[in-house]
Amino acid sequence: MSKHAESQDKFIAMVSAKAEVNLPLGEFQPRSMLVTPVNEIQQAKFPAIDYHNHLDAQDPAAVLKVMDVCGIERIVNITMKVGSEAVAVIKRFNAEAPDRFSTIAWMDWTDMHAPGFFSRSVDRLEKLVEQGACGLKIWKDLGTSLRDSAGEMLQVDDERLAPLFEKAAELKVPIMFHTADPDAFFFPIDGENERYEELAAHPEWSFHGSHFSKEQLLRQRDKVFARHPRTTFVAAHVAERSEKLSYVSELLNQHPNLYVDIGARAAELGRQPYTARDFFLKHADRILFGTDLVPEPNMYRLHFRFLETADEYFEYPSHASRQGRWQIYGLFLPDDVLRLVYRENALRLLPQ
Template sequence: MRRFIILMAIVLLAGSGLHAWTQTADQPERPRRIYLDEFRPTSELITPEHLLTRARFPCVNVHTHPGRLSDEEIDEMVRVMDEANIAVSVSLDGQAGPRFDEHLEKLTRKHPGRFAVFVRMDYQDQGEEGKPETWDVNLPGFGLRMADKLTDAVRRGATGLKLLKTLGLYLRDPAGKLLKPDDSRFDPVWQRAGELGVPVLWHCADPVAFFRETSPENERWEELYRHPEWSFHGKDFPAHQELIDARNRVIARHPKTTFICAHMADIPENLALLGSYLDRWPNMHVEIAARVAELGRQPYTARRFMLKYADRILFGTDGVPPMSELIPHWRFLETFDENFPYEDNPFPPQGLWNIYGVGLPEDVLRKVYYENAVRLIPAIRGNAEDGVKAVVIRPE
């Protein structure tokens, strides 16, 4: 009996070993573990594609930055504009003072009617770099001096005022404290813009995710890993909503001044909240520059928003877009294409997702492409039938 039990144990052990060996031999080898920046999935989805290279109507791009382009690069920019049906590009790179003339002349000398120029706020003036106590913005009377600079720029041909997120995120007083966007020292500037009839185009914040901890839960982790300087989390940075609220208080205080809030008012992640702002302040408008990625991932909500607020939305791209960057804009606005990349880039700059078109009707496209710009920006004139162009206005 004992010999039988030992024999059975040997058989069972041998069998289990054979089974384990068989399992190991049949087990497929796992692919190697990869890093996030190596993950570049190619969709197998097959759906209709409309690779539009031209806007359906003449278009005004209210957000471009051609300030550092050579004459040859400006020529190329205009060539792309012609091909894409962009009638006018608005440069947001005008500098206060004599340099404004140089920029305007460089853009319009060979290409009259194709460019309008906004002037930027001048905080430093003759102050020393790295010494904020010497900057004009920190000296008594800055608001009126800057308002006069705006008046001078408009007389030179400027057709609006541009603000960067410098105000609120970088600009500091002599004690090192960040200046708030609703600081009363700037009130004379907003008031003067209203008196001159020129809009203020304001970029006041960045995506909400940039104000969150760069943790595994952050939806823009990969982007912030590549650009840690884009993070506004911690330190003494204000919360995202603090910046939005401060800007909104300025808009509320100056109902006679037109504000065009850049990048979908810096809150495209919450269109319901943005809609409540537009309902409250009729002098507030938005433009879509560099936010097609955000809008296109919520196509149902975005389409309802754009239909409801068609009179308040302007077209913009940011930068100086090549045709490869314009095609997704036309697809987003004019088609119902699905699951397509918002930029021709293996590392899409604003989120690891694809977008969907909202297929806007023609009457809304007209408003977004040019009618709202013609209504809000003094230098933009015309219509689709007779042509849209920019004129240089120099009031006395």
């Protein structure tokens, strides 16, 4: 053994004696040693509309304070309540500040097995819009768990829902689809899964082993966009394909009646800053700012930092169990793009 190799061996032995090689994953919380610019943005550069949030459990007055501090002009609350409870939510937020809150209604499936359900849903939408709802959200239970009275899984493109989408066009309110989930949720929860810790904390979020694929679900949804060209659709969470922005870009090209929101996808977009920036520049008039996270100053400020600055390798806004072990990069979007994404695109979808 050479003198050099010998000293290297000694060094390795010394280091591994100090370090615990089999450190539990949860205890591995590395701090970045990078020294690069840090731009803390206190307020959005332009008044912003958070088009994807859930405020049912929040106190409107407390939320307003956060909005004022952060420069949030309006939050669109996607209520998860139905029936009279949904109407109560609309009233509660309108009573506090009708010019600061809007409400998207939640599709009510509670009586889906009673005769006349599909035409009743059309009437319901009409009533909800009369009472102030500015859209209707259809969640991922459609296509994955809802079964009709014959016991068949209801498909996203089920023809019986077509009159509902036509009614939305007539009423000039968008239909928001949250169909499927992140790609990783369709893979085993194991050491190769990039969202292992999140799925380990929420195994019920996994679709692995289902009889349907994510591709099938998105195909059904995309067929609805084509079938109702007069209806405006919002495909939530970057059309649930932020892992493959070329797909979303093509989807937006194919369907001029489609918008996407970025709710809960800053992590995905911010880890592919070159591709994401191109995507924003190309589709600036079709992307909606949205967060899908509890309104608090730090959450909003991380979004502003992501959209407005060229900061590198920083924490993404997230729920407690995080989305994956990576950091994000700012997109330094130009002002005209920021204006559209923060506000103007949403204004086009809200009643005047």
